[in-house]
Amino acid sequence: xxxxxxxxxxxxxxxxxxxxxxxxxxxxxxxxxxxxxxxxxxxxxxxxxxxxxxxxxxxxxxxxxxxxxxxxxxxxxxxxxxxxxxxxxxxxxxxxxxxxxxxxxxxxxx
Amino acid sequence: xxxxxxxxxxxxxxxxxxxxxxxxxxxxxxxxxxxxxxxxxxxxxxxxxxxxxxxxxxxxxxxxxxxxxxxxxxxxxxxxxxxxxxxxxxxxxxxxxxxxxxxxxxxxxxxxxx
Numbered sequence: 001x002x003x004x005x006x007x008x009x010x011x012x013x014x015x016x017x018x019x020x021x022x023x024x025x026x027x028x029x030x031x032x033x034x035x036x037x038x039x040x041x042x043x044x045x046x047x048x049x050x051x052x053x054x055x056x057x058x059x060x061x062x063x064x065x066x067x068x069x070x071x072x073x074x075x076x077x078x079x080x081x082x083x084x085x086x087x088x089x090x091x092x093x094x095x096x097x098x099x100x101x102x103x104x105x106x107x108x109x110x
Numbered sequence: 111x112x113x114x115x116x117x118x119x120x121x122x123x124x125x126x127x128x129x130x131x132x133x134x135x136x137x138x139x140x141x142x143x144x145x146x147x148x149x150x151x152x153x154x155x156x157x158x159x160x161x162x163x164x165x166x167x168x169x170x171x172x173x174x175x176x177x178x179x180x181x182x183x184x185x186x187x188x189x190x191x192x193x194x195x196x197x198x199x200x201x202x203x204x205x206x207x208x209x210x211x212x213x214x215x216x217x218x219x220x221x222x223x224x
Contacts, residue, residue, distance in 0.1 A: 033211045042112065042200060042215040043153065050211075087152065091211045097143060097166040098210060102152040 002026040004088055004101030011107045012078055020073045020104045022088035030091040032064050032071045033098060038084045046073070046086075075106070083108045113137065114216035116201050122222045128189040131219045133201030135182055141165070142184040143213060144176055145200040153200065159184055160206065191223045 003025045012018040022032065031050035035043040047055055049064035049071060061074040075082055085105050089098040113136035123129055135142050144156040155168035159178035170176075173191075178184040188195060198220050202213040 031211050042217050043202075043213075044112070045212050045214065048211045089153075089211075096141070096160065096208075096210045097155050097158045097168065098213065099155065100145075100153040 002090060002092060002099045004090060004099065006086075006088055006101045006104045008102070009105045009107070011109060012075075014078055014080060014108050014110050016078050017074065017076050018078060018106065020075075020086050020088075020106065022071045022073075022101060024069050024071075024088070024090050024101075026069075026090050026092050026099075028092045029066065029069075032062070033089045033091065034060075034062050034073045035087045035089060035100075036084050037087065037103070043087065078108050080108050080110070082106060112214040112216065114201060114203050114214050116199075116216035116219050118219060119217065120220050120222075122224065123191060124224055125191055125193060127191050127223075128187065129191065129221065131186040131188070131199055131201075131221075133184045133186070133203075133216055135184070135201075135203030136214050138205065139203035139214070140182065140206050141204045141210065142178055142182070143202040143204070143210075144170075144184070144186050145202065147198045147200060147218075148196075156186070158210075188221070193223050196221055196223045 034046040037043040047062040064071040085103040087103045089100040115134045140161045145153045156170040158166040202215045
C-alpha cells in the first residue's frame with residue numbers, strides 16, 4: 001500500500017515564498033509528481049522528480065529526497081492566482097498509475 | 111485547454127439509475143485514467159487503460175466498469191447509482207504508462223445523484 005501526507009491548508013502573503021511538504025510511504029517508488037487544481041477546475045501537471053534534488057520551472061520548484069521519503073513544492077513570488085489546491089502524487093514501482101495525496105489548499109492574501 | 115475532452119459536463123440522475131461518462135484523450139496519448147473526486151477530497155484512482163487494454167485498477171466499485179475503444183476514447187459506466195456516488199469524475203491521459211507521472215486532465219463530469 002501507499003500513503004501520502006500533506007498539510008491540509010497553507011496561507012501566505014502575495015509576493016512571498018511558500019513551501020508545501022509531502023511525505024510518502026510506498027512499497028516501491030519511481031517518482032513524485034505535483035499537480036495544481038483551482039476550485040472547479042481540472043488538475044494540471046506542474047512537475048516531476050524521479051531523482052534527488054531540485055527541479056526548477058519558473059516560479060515553481062520541486063525537491064525530492066528519496067532517502068527521507070520526502071518532497072516539497074516551492075512557490076516563489078506568490079501571486080493571487082496561485083491560490084489553489086496542490087497535490088503530490090507518487091508513481092509506484094511496477095505500476096502505471098499515480099496515487100494522489102489529499103491536497104494542500106493554498107490561500108494567497110494581499 | 112489540456113486537449114482531453116469529457117462529456118457531459120453535468121449529469122443529474124436518480125438513485126438506482128445507470129449513466130455513461132465519455133472521455134477522449136489528447137491526440138497521440140494511448141493511456142487513459144479515470145478518477146473520482148468527492149467534495150473536498152483528493153483524487154481517487156479508479157482504473158487505467160492503455161491502447162484498449164486494462165492496465166491498472168484502483169478502488170473501483172463492482173458497480174462501475176470502463177472500457178477503451180479502438181479509437182482510444184474511453185467510457186466509464188456507473189450503475190445502480192447511490193447518493194454517495196455524487197462526485198466529480200475526471201478522465202486523464204498520458205502518452206503511455208511510462209509517462210504516467212505527467213497526466214493531462216479533462217474538465218470533468220459533475221455527477222449528482224438524487
